[in-house]
């Protein structure tokens with residue numbers, strides 16, 4: 001693939017960042033290729049550090065699903081944790097511990113979990129730095145029913161080649177943002193996101209309809225507009241329609257794969273990356289309509 005191949009959709013390239021609106025062709029820009037060559041120094045860490053990818057986007061935009069697709073396409077989903085070369089972390093694991101009065105408000109759906117202050121950004125930064133330093137880290141599991149970190153459940157993240165961290169505000173904190181080698185923004189329209197969040201929160205997060213809608217109107221929507229949406233401008237790649245966008249996901253996977261091959265660190269033995277023409281979308285096997 002030519003280094004100067006440029007995506008020529010209805011997107012635009014500004015200051016080396018790629019803004020993609022609706023249609024895609026190729027996703028490499030000269031700037032991105034140059035950035036690949038700078039892999040050893042882009043975030044101030046040594047060359048053996050993992051390729052760190054931030055995945056931002058509104059609630060229920062499909063961030064986790066996009067990460068899952070990337071893991072699958074890199075052939076990692078069935079590997080043991082210790083063998084995985086691509087791992088995913090959620091920013092939700094870095095919600096801070098609430099005070100007793102905040103906890104009472106949270107139980108009534110009156111705490112703003114979409115505000116940057118709800119996160120322990122210092123801890124998130126420290127953990128990401130440890131990951132970049134090639135250390136094994138423990139990442140707690142967040143419990144949306146108790147609105148707190150599970151005291152007894154955490155995941156060990158072993159040194160990996162690619163680490164994805166997804167969350168509504170992963171691009172909000174400048175020191176965290178600067179660590180990423182690649183920044184993705186999952187751009188799914190608000191109606192779709194709300195339509196997905198309602199059943200998810202009722203079925204998986206122990207809420208009732210009134211609670212979900214009140215929280216959405218009072219906190220989630222205003223905070224998305226104030227804190228999350230403005231971070232879209234930091235993205236290298238914007239993914240319209242989230243996980244439905246198989247073309248974008250294939251191109252990103254291809255880029256990660258190429259990026260890793262070009263780095264001076266160990267060459268990962270990823271499963272072969274399917275070409276765009278192999279994707280289920282193109283071969284008519286897509287499960288989900290656009």
Ligand SMILES: Nc1ncnc2c1ncn2[C@@H]1O[C@H](COP(=O)(O)OP(=O)(O)O)[C@@H](O)[C@H]1O
Pocket residue numbers: 057058059060061062063064065066196197200241242243244288
């Ligand atoms: N492309 C899609 N089509 C249909 N449902 C989807 C799609 N992407 C995600 N979902 C569903 O929407 C909900 C939120 O998706 P998720 O990936 O967890 O979003 P996020 O991580 O941004 O909160 C989940 O129930 C998921 O199964």
Ligand SMILES: O=c1ccn([C@@H]2O[C@H](COP(=O)(O)O)[C@@H](O)[C@H]2O)c(=O)[nH]1
Pocket residue numbers: 058059060063092095113114143144146147148167168220
């Ligand atoms: O205790 C909590 C913690 C978070 N939330 C909501 O979760 C979303 C972020 O998770 P996504 O998977 O990206 O949707 C955020 O909008 C919070 O409102 C919660 O309801 N309770």
